[in-house]
Amino acid sequence: MPAVVVLGAQWGDEGKGKATDQLGDRTDYVVKFNGGNNAGHTVVIEGEKYALHLLPSGILSPGVVPVIGNGVVIDLEVLFSEVDALEARGVDTSRLLVSSAAHVIAPYHRTLDKVTERFLGKRRIGTTGRGIGPAYADKINRVGVRIQDLFDENILRQKVEGALDQKNHLLLKVYNRRAITVDETVEDLLRFAERLRPHVADTPLVLNAALDERRTVVFEAGQATMLDVDHGTYPFVTSSSATAGGACTGSGVGPTRIDRVVGVAKAYTTRVGEGPYPTELSDADGEWLRQTGGEFGTTTGRPRRTGWYDAVVARYASRINGLTDLVVTKLDVLTGRDRIPVAVAYDVDGRRVDEMPDDQSDFHHATPVYELLDGWTEDISGARDFDDLPKAAQRYLLELEAMSGTRISSVGVGPGREATVIRHELL
Numbered sequence: 001m002p003a004v005v006v007l008g009a010q011w012g013d014e015g016k017g018k019a020t021d022q023l024g025d026r027t028d029y030v031v032k033f034n035g036g037n038n039a040g041h042t043v044v045i046e047g048e049k050y051a052l053h054l055l056p057s058g059i060l061s062p063g064v065v066p067v068i069g070n071g072v073v074i075d076l077e078v079l080f081s082e083v084d085a086l087e088a089r090g091v092d093t094s095r096l097l098v099s100s101a102a103h104v105i106a107p108y109h110r111t112l113d114k115v116t117e118r119f120l121g122k123r124r125i126g127t128t129g130r131g132i133g134p135a136y137a138d139k140i141n142r143v144g145v146r147i148q149d150l151f152d153e154n155i156l157r158q159k160v161e162g163a164l165d166q167k168n169h170l171l172l173k174v175y176n177r178r179a180i181t182v183d184e185t186v187e188d189l190l191r192f193a194e195r196l197r198p199h200v201a202d203t204p205l206v207l208n209a210a211l212d213e214r215r216t217v218v219f220e221a222g223q224a225t226m227l228d229v230d231h232g233t234y235p236f237v238t239s240s241s242a243t244a245g246g247a248c249t250g251s252g253v254g255p256t257r258i259d260r261v262v263g264v265a266k267a268y269t270t271r272v273g274e275g276p277y278p279t280e281l282s283d284a285d286g287e288w289l290r291q292t293g294g295e296f297g298t299t300t301g302r303p304r305r306t307g308w309y310d311a312v313v314a315r316y317a318s319r320i321n322g323l324t325d326l327v328v329t330k331l332d333v334l335t336g337r338d339r340i341p342v343a344v345a346y347d348v349d350g351r352r353v354d355e356m357p358d359d360q361s362d363f364h365h366a367t368p369v370y371e372l373l374d375g376w377t378e379d380i381s382g383a384r385d386f387d388d389l390p391k392a393a394q395r396y397l398l399e400l401e402a403m404s405g406t407r408i409s410s411v412g413v414g415p416g417r418e419a420t421v422i423r424h425e426l427l
Contacts, residue, residue: 008224009263009317011271015329020057028215030058033250034240035222070101071250073135076192099203100148109134136239204252219247225317236275244321270304279307311403316356329412337375343368
């Protein structure tokens with residue numbers, strides 16, 4: 001299986017980094033194809049925790065070529081801060097490739113992100129304030145700055161002038177902020193150019209050539225299905241395509257080359273930011289999940305909203321992405337519960353709805369219809385085979401599998417790389 005997409009099947013933070021990392025010793029390339037440093041992957045190797053934001057998880061696997069695709073927006077200061085931090089810990093980052101067509105997050109993007117969110121007040125989206133949305137907006141408006149522009153100062157200056165011509169009017173007249181000068185922006189971006197140059201490549205050409213040679217390529221999504229700009233809980237979404245289709249547009253690899261699509265879901269659900277979330281718990285159970293699961297953002301440190309597993313969301317993710325496999329993470333967090341609720345449907349104004357409502361208002365007003373499954377008390381962190389799990393944990397997984405419409409191939413029973421139960425090999 002040379003081409004595998006790994007993506008989030010919920011609202012993000014499902015453990016995609018660990019899922020990708022598990023494929024590392026059988027993988028040649030790992031490609032980040034969307035998003036920016038507004039989300040993070042946490043990988044634990046031999047007790048060492050690595051928090052990644054822009055870099056693909058493959059950066060931690062010797063011999064793997066990590067690739068930042070054209071669908072990513074890049075904050076260069078964050079990128080090289082992350083590179084420096086890994087190099088200081090003995091991680092080799094020299095293999096990193098960056099698409100020449102990827103867009104750059106400029107200082108004015110971060111400024112606009114923060115002031116716009118404050119201006120929205122109660123209608124805020126819940127962004128991280130890192131400039132992701134404004135950078136993607138410039139990309140769609142065709143006034144964006146790309147990586148390749150950093151190597152021609154005249155072109156870079158022209159593009160920055162074009163972008164700031166409108167933005168400074170907004171900053172001055174709407175948000176009462178100072179104007180940003182072209183010179184300071186160009187100077188800020190150019191300081192990274194020479195360090196970046198050795199990593200820049202025509203990554204679609206590289207990846208297609210690798211697939212021609214039967215190399216294994218893993219496409220790693222940022223964010224998740226329910227945050228996808230088209231298929232998520234709009235407008236409370238990210239600004240990019242976090243679903244399987246985004247792997248193609250964000251990397252320059254055609255859909256006929258994808259062999260397997262792996263969705264990652266927690267054994268419960270979490271969400272960061274604003275927006276509807278039917279199974280959210282605002283009680284002691286929700287706080288228990290947050291504390292037991294360590295549910296605080298990798299990038300922001302914000303406490304995550306928590307809730308029980310939502311099989312309606314899982315079925316939706318399976319359909320939208322064409323999932324072939326499901327990886328369930330953090331099963332160990334549920335240890336100690338006598339009974340575990342799972343949302344099997346929604347109640348919308350007295351109607352039972354078994355599939356994701358097409359109308360956002362219906363989804364906003366949906367309340368979960370729960371089925372209670374038996375819990376377990378045994379420590380499962382040492383389980384490595386399905387039969388090692390308590391019978392109740394096995395039944396819980398088999399029920400999730402049936403409800404979700406996709407086979408469960410791997411189960412996380414702890415934070416470490418080795419704390420995994422394998423039912424079906426992903427490669």
